[in-house]
Amino acid sequence: xxxxxxxxxxxxxxxxxxxxxxxLSIVINFILQPNxxxxxxxxxxxxVFLPIILMAIGQAIVILGGGIDISVGGIVSIINTVLAxxxxxxxSAERMWQFVFMSLLAxxxxxxxxxxxxxxxxxxxxxxxxxxxxxxxxxxxxxLPNPGGGIPANIAALYRDSxxxxxxxxxxxxxxxxxxxxxxxxxxxxxxxxxxxGKPEAAYExxxxxxxxxxxxxxxxxxxxxxxxxxxxxxxxxxxxxxxxPMTLNSITAVVIGGNAMSGGVGGVVGPVMGAxxxxxxxxxxxxxxxxxxxxxxxxxxxxxMALAAPGAINLMRRRRS
Amino acid sequence: MKRxxxxxxxxxxxxxxxxxxxxxxxxxxxxNDLNVARAQSLNILRLAVFLGVIAAGQTLVIISGFEGIxxxxxxxxxxxxxxxxxxxxxxxxxxxxxxxxxxxxxxxIGLINGAGxxxxxxxxxxxxxGMSGVVTGAIIIxxxxxxxxxVAPIMTRLIARxxxxxxPIPNALIIWFIxxxxxxxxxxxxxxxxxxxxxxVNRVTAKLSGVNVTLMNxxxxxxxxxxxxxxxxxxxxxxxxxxxxxxxxxLFPSIAAVAVGGTLLSGGKGSYxxxxxxxxxxxxxxSLLTTMQMPDSVRRMVLGGTLLILISIYGxxxxxxx
Numbered sequence: 072x073x074x075x076x077x078x079x080x081x082x083x084x085x086x087x088x089x090x091x092x093x094x095l096s097i098v099i100n101f102i103l104q105p106n107x108x109x110x111x112x113x114x115x116x117x118x119v120f121l122p123i124i125l126m127a128i129g130q131a132i133v134i135l136g137g138g139i140d141i142s143v144g145g146i147v148s149i150i151n152t153v154l155a156x157x158x159x160x161x162x163s164a165e166r167m168w169q170f171v172f173m174s175l176l177a178x179x180x181x182x183x184x185x186x187x188x189x190x191x192x193x194x195x196x197x198x199x200x201x202x203x204x205x206x207x208x209x210x211x212x213x214x215l216p217n218p219g220g221g222i223p224a225n226i227a228a229l230y231r232d233s234x235x236x237x238x239x240x241x242x243x244x245x246x247x248x249x250x251x252x253x254x255x256x257x258x259x260x261x262x263x264x265x266x267x268x269g270k271p272e273a274a275y276e277x278x279x280x281x282x283x284x285x286x287x288x289x290x291x292x293x294x295x296x297x298x299x300x301x302x303x304x305x306x307x308x309x310x311x312x313x314x315x316x317p318m319t320l321n322s323i324t325a326v327v328i329g330g331n332a333m334s335g336g337v338g339g340v341v342g343p344v345m346g347a348x349x350x351x352x353x354x355x356x357x358x359x360x361x362x363x364x365x366x367x368x369x370x371x372x373x374x375x376x377m378a379l380a381a382p383g384a385i386n387l388m389r390r391r392r393s
Numbered sequence: 394m395k396r397x398x399x400x401x402x403x404x405x406x407x408x409x410x411x412x413x414x415x416x417x418x419x420x421x422x423x424x425n426d427l428n429v430a431r432a433q434s435l436n437i438l439r440l441a442v443f444l445g446v447i448a449a450g451q452t453l454v455i456i457s458g459f460e461g462i463x464x465x466x467x468x469x470x471x472x473x474x475x476x477x478x479x480x481x482x483x484x485x486x487x488x489x490x491x492x493x494x495x496x497x498x499x500x501x502i503g504l505i506n507g508a509g510x511x512x513x514x515x516x517x518x519x520x521x522x523g524m525s526g527v528v529t530g531a532i533i534i535x536x537x538x539x540x541x542x543x544v545a546p547i548m549t550r551l552i553a554r555x556x557x558x559x560x561p562i563p564n565a566l567i568i569w570f571i572x573x574x575x576x577x578x579x580x581x582x583x584x585x586x587x588x589x590x591x592x593x594v595n596r597v598t599a600k601l602s603g604v605n606v607t608l609m610n611x612x613x614x615x616x617x618x619x620x621x622x623x624x625x626x627x628x629x630x631x632x633x634x635x636x637x638x639x640x641x642x643x644l645f646p647s648i649a650a651v652a653v654g655g656t657l658l659s660g661g662k663g664s665y666x667x668x669x670x671x672x673x674x675x676x677x678x679x680s681l682l683t684t685m686q687m688p689d690s691v692r693r694m695v696l697g698g699t700l701l702i703l704i705s706i707y708g709x710x711x712x713x714x715x
Contacts (some may be wrong), residue, residue, distance in 0.1 A: 139518070193712065194704050195659070197462070197518075198652040201645055202704065205697025212690035312690075320522060333460060333516035365537060369530025376509075376523040383513030 085330035086342030088382050092328065093345045096352040103359040114234050117241035120351035122147070122303040124241075124344055126322035127329070128248055129295025131343035134326050136288035137268040137335030138189060138196040143296040143322060145207025146181045147315030150174045150300025152211045155220030155310020167226050174297050181207060182293020186286035204319070211312040220310040230305035245344060252340040264288070269336025325350050328378055349378070401655020404706070405670035409677050413437075416681050432561070437677050439563040443631065445672035446569065447624035447640075448647035449576055450503075450617030452668045454517065455651050456580075457613040458593030458660020464521040465506060466621040466647055468528035469499050470640025473625030475532065475540060478635050483543035495622040502528060503618020507611040525644075536637060544633045552630035565627070569669070576665040589613060593661030646675050653703050674703075 101107050107116075126143050133140045153174060158167050181203070188199045233240040255261050266274040267284045275281045296315075303314060329346030331338025357371055413434060417423050423430040447466055454461040473495035480491040502524060509520040552568070555561040580586040588609050591599040600606045621640075628639060648658075654671035656663025678699055682692040 188701065188705065192705055195652070195657075197658060198649065198704055199701065201649065202697045202700035205693045205700070207697075209690045209693030209695075209697060212693065213688075216688070216690065324519065324522065327516070327519045333518055365534050366530070368533050369527060372523060372526030372530045376520075376527055379515050379519055379523055380509060380513050383509075383515055386514070387512060 085338045089329045089342040089345040093349045096349050100352050100356050114239040117239040121241040122299040123321050124347040125295050125299040127325035127343040127347040128340050129292035130322040131326045131340050133288045133292045135268045140200050140292045142200040142204040144315035144319035145204040146296035147300040148211035148312050150297050151304045151314050152215035152310050152312050154304045156215050158222050160221040178293040178297020182290040186289035190282045190285035215310050215312050218311040221308050227305050227308040265336050402667040402670045405674050409674045439565050441673045441676035442565040442569040443628050445669050447643045448650040448668045450620035451647045452651050453613050454617045456593045456663050461517050463617045465525040467640040467644030468525045469621040470625040472528050472532050473622040474629035474639050477626050477629050478542035481545045485545045485547040488545050495626040496619045499622020500615045500619035503615040507614030511607050511610045548630035650675050
């Protein structure tokens with residue numbers, strides 16, 4: 072069967088469509104908001120997008136490995152409530168960094184629980200992380216039953232207002248993570264990850280440590296969720312046990328808009344990062360386009376469905392024509 | 394390893410009975426009063442009906458395999474509940490019309506889901522998640538703050554009340570038994586059912602043996618939508634009040650009920666009896682935790698933990714080396 076150039080391009084570069092979508096949404100946003108690239112605006116946008124971007128990176132790796140992680144929102148909530156209650160509004164910087172470190176460990180631990188049940192006990196990922204999402208969200212609510220607490224304002228400002236070399240802090244964090252990913256995907260671990268997500272039976276037969284790879288993806292996802300939790304706590308400056316809940320499904324949508332296949336083994340991390348930014352920009356566009364508040368949810372959801380449907384629709388039309 | 398030869402539906406049902414017996418020992422349980430025990434058990438069964446019916450559609454799409462899942466079920470429930478509420482307006486004569494509209498609206502949304510999944514190759518998780526957003530947006534517009542309507546007396550009589558004072562079996566339960574029998578007929582005694590299991594096990598072999606996979610997939614999602622629509626009709630008949638979040642709390646429990654009932658989330662194997670048992674277990678657990686007056690945080694953790702234990706017992710997947 073002869074493959075057309077478009078087919079070849081999209082199968083080699085699943086993130087291509089995400090890039091087109093991102094550029095398109097940036098252009099529309101720029102028309103509606105001409106000062107979009109001013110330092111302040113850029114920074115205030117990127118610091119809001121960063122938590123979802125971080126979660127999307129972790130989610131992307133789990134999905135690449137053939138799983139899914141619905142518990143990430145719960146992990147974010149745990150980190151948020153721990154920081155807000157244990158550091159406090161008048162806590163010292165030292166105490167803050169101490170707890171930031173412990174948050175990372177907590178995220179790794181929560182991810183390891185998921186990984187243990189899914190990889191070693193071979194439970195189904197959706198239902199397992201759904202169950203642990205209750206565990207984590209419940210634990211967060213246990214730590215902080217009512218919204219409150221917080222972190223010192225000067226530390227929150229570090230996240231909110233840092234713009235080294237006139238670029239938002241988020242740019243540097245994203246750049247570092249993408250470099251780490253580029254390195255990882257070139258190592259043996261990266262090859263194993265794609266193999267496990269693509270065809271676990273074949274991977275097993277060629278001596279890929281399937282169980283260990285699966286386990287590790289959830290640990291990475293837990294760590295990324297912890298980073299997202301730290302970021303959103305520094306962004307909001309306060310604690311709320313329900314803060315992570317709505318973020319879970321957004322992180323999954325970002326991964327799919329980014330061109331990754333839900334069945335695993337196809338895609339990468341760059342696409343999902345672009346997907347997460349696109350999601351944020353769509354929200355921006357809607358608030359700038361003066362859409363009636365009643366219509367906001369419908370418009371946003373319709374745009375997202377159209378974005379999800381477009382690659383399939385293009386393929387379908389091409390096939391009809393040929 | 395030799396598997397314990399107890400089928401998941403039976404195991405779930407036994408668990409429900411044991412849990413219920415144990416609940417009598419609680420300080421505010423039914424104690425020695427048999428009448429209270431009977432009333433309580435019937436009430437829990439009555440509440441399980443709504444989850445059970447909504448989970449029926451979920452069972453179908455999950456059996457159909459290929460990562461089948463319906464995340465739009467919750468919003469369909471809310472939408473058809475609102476439709477029913479508005480159409481009926483307290484008039485007994487319009488109940489059938491409302492039921493028909495509920496089924497059709499649900500089926501239509503399900504059909505769009507199915508079309509996106511089969512023709513545009515969007516993964517079911519993301520397609521139905523996106524659709525859930527669109528339907529929620531539509532609900533917000535349709536609701537516009539408040540809707541005027543009323544449930545008809547005959548609906549309350551048929552859904553919320555018991556059969557007769559001397560024979561206090563809730564009508565909803567009788568509806569559920571008939572419904573369960575029809576579901577059993579559909580899954581076990583029709584070509585549709587056979588084909589559904591066939592495409593769930595392996596789409597390629599099913600197609601080669603002459604099953605119209607595309608049509609089956611469309612039918613499965615449409616039927617799932619229609620059943621969620623029926624669920625919405627029943628729920629509003631029970632509560633009598635419209636809420637924007639009426640259906641959403643049923644969504645993930647409906648998936649959990651399917652999993653607890655022993656239906657494989659990867660498709661091809663399962664039963665509606667299992668889902669019924671799963672719905673009873675989950676409803677029982679939730680109401681037990683409520684009677685025990687646990688704080689919300691502990692309730693969530695216990696629910697998550699129990700779910701994890703339940704699926705660890707028989708939700709395990711085959712090892713790769715087998």
